Amino acid sequence: MAKKPISFMLNGRKVETLVEPRELLIHVIREQLNQTGSHIGCETSHCGACTVDLNGRSVKSCTVLAVQAEGGTVLTVEGLPKNGTLHPLQEAFTQEHGLQCGYCTPGMLVRAYRFLQENPNPTEEQIRFGMSGNLCRCTGYMNIVKAVQSAAKKMQAAGGK
């Protein structure tokens, strides 16, 4: 099957590559574009480890074709820090022990980033509902919820950044 040229914005940088239509976005991001922060967990759209931001919405990139990103904007965990400084969410996950093995963390962070854009001042219940597409097998979620709450406060204080 002939490869198709695609191009999209990845973490603020324009990328161009050739893909087979059957290639999944997660594989192209990791293997062709060498951004290995986003993880492959279940490959069945359950676990959320592969969550990326596509055109301003959280999606599971194991269940999106790379050709569907053509002309779009993608954000992965590599795009969260600014000028070498960790994003407030990354700081909060560190401070609140929001991770243990870290496998789910890139997906958690990118999902939490979009969730807080949509709802900057969430209740605990809203955080649990909003983060329900990401599984963590270590933390029991308590500290992940705390980390999102803590980051929300910091980001509010800093004017929503």
Next chain:
Amino acid sequence: MIPGTFEYHAPSTVDEAIRLLGEYRDEAKLLAGGHSLLPMMKLRFAEPGHLIDLNRVQALKGIREQGGMIHIGAMTTENELIASELLRKKCPLIPEAARLIADPQVRNCGTIGGDIAHGDPGNDHPAIMLATEASFVLRGRGGERVVPADGFFLGTYSTELKADEILTEIRVASVPAGTGYAYCKLKRKTGDFATAAAAVQLQLDGKTCKKIVIALTNAGPTALKAKEAAAVLTGKTVDDKLIEQAAQKAMAICDPAEDLRGDREYKTHMAGEMTRRAIRQALARAQGK
């Protein structure tokens, strides 16, 4: 795990999509949100030679009111249904059900049209469509036809939709003020299909139940309309005894497939319990409680 090889098409108009569908016929599959089709393609349960992606067809998106009816574009996502102020006011059963489907990321992709056209009895919108007495706009090369939801679902993965047709729009009536509604869904975890679920929409006239529609999810080879259960309650003052009779009537039409969620007996009982709960909740809402 990646799908087999296929040729990818991304039309920007419905006409172009219909032309492609007519050209490739049995070899073609329409791609909506992709959260049923792509997993099936990964497992080789589906191996289309041509994939026609509808995500760039803007005309298939959006929710609008027209002459007392709500028109929902088939490519409207679950999260867009949840966010719709119009639906919350005029057909609240739809966003209530959408909140119980999958998870936030999947709801950003999954569409109401895909959920309906897939013909999976585990999907939630088919029962919601029966309960709201929706109709579907199907467009093909020969033109457009509008068919009622009741009768559209023929069997598991089988619907009235012809091979060269596209489900373009869902139409539901705006509900009158004071309409009661509920979708009660038993699921093992976030993202799971229903073990059993019941959708109810009802209208009261004083204390009398003027009209009620009851529909069940994952309780048979298709979503089921529980007509006899509804008949028990219509024209009556609904009490616990009648609710129990209705639940028994609903259980009598159940024909669920055994799987990891339970055996047939358990699923049938859960369909009965979801029916009781949905009637009670819809009634309470109609009474303004």
